[in-house]
Amino acid sequence: MGSCSGAGVAACDGYRTGQDGALLRSRASEWPWRVKCVRIPLERQSPSATDFEGIARTQPMIKRILVGLGTSRSAESVVKHAIEIAKTNAAELLGVAVTDPTRLEWTGPRPIGVGVEALTTELRHDRMNKVAAEIAKAKELFAASCASAGVSHQTCERTGDPFEIVSDLVRYQDLCVFGLKGLFEHDVVPEPTDSLERLVAAGIRPMLAVADAHRPVSRVLVAYSGSLESAKTFKHFVQSGLYPDAAVRVIHFGSDAATCRRRLEAVQGYFEAHGRGVETDFVSGDPVRELVPYAEHWGADLIVAGNSAKNLLLRKIFGETALHLLRESPLPLYLAQ
Secondary structure, eight states: OOOOOOTTSEEEEOOOBOTTSOBOOOOGGGOSOOOEEEEOOOOOOOOOGGGGTTOOOOOOOOOEEEEEOOOHHHHHHHHHHHHHHHHHHTOEEEEEEEEOHHHHHOOOOOOOSTTHHHHHHHHHHHHHHHHHHHHHHHHHHHHHHHHHHTOOEEEEEEESOHHHHHHHHGGGOSEEEEESSOSSSTTTSOOOTTHHHHHHHTTOOSEEEEOSSOOOOOEEEEEEOSSHHHHHHHHHHHHHTOSTTSEEEEEEEOSOHHHHHHHHHHHHHHHHHTTOOOEEEEEOSOHHHHHHHHHHHHTOSEEEEOOOHHHHHHTOHHHHHHHHHHHHOSSOEEEOO
């Protein structure tokens, strides 16, 4: 008979074991065995710094950060966010700029006529020159900013399919930082509307996607759905040690208040076990429509949202929320699953 007890934990029993400790299957009438769980209530108050004295915070695990150098317009915000994280974690930055000739050389259907080919060639050359200039600006900004901040850094310039290139590089990085808009097109040709979706679906995560205008992260909103994917995301956020001094609120949307509050209590316990104070809130509503307005009203600087490639492709449950955020959020996003 197994059991566990302690403040804030469930005391459980009901598993029958043999003399050698192996789990035994009872008669069919006894299967499945009933497990009694008794929740021991806790009187919770708003956490303060003294509540976590003696509890060591999770040690930062971020040491290598990939930084997407897209447009010079968004590069300043991307680089600032990356440097802030690098300084906190003593991490090294890898600035990556990718030129995609396939996208740049495509000019659409062309009419047949004298001089058309010459004009097309001129357009392609003009695009390539503009991209080279944009990349040079972004790389210069990246190098100067890192040097000024005393952050170790390298730059990498590649030519080819940006998704394949980044997928290869991210294998050896702990975090990726990109702009919400303008990932690889450098303001020369229109950015595909699904670029971030393709990155997430390709397994490029954990990822911090930031807005063009930089804002310090002092308030983090964690969107929790109860799914395994969103649980993995908030756990990765906690374990990464990102923004250790930021106020964190976990919000759970749903229709079953009792279930949502039980989950939120468990989430709060997880954060506190890692030395992080956290607020919780339950909202009866649709996260697709209400998450961003809630975040803006609360004054969030970052949204932590769970997702998975499967959910993104199938538009299931919280994956739909992640899709909406990827396309519409004006706030930085942290995506890990």
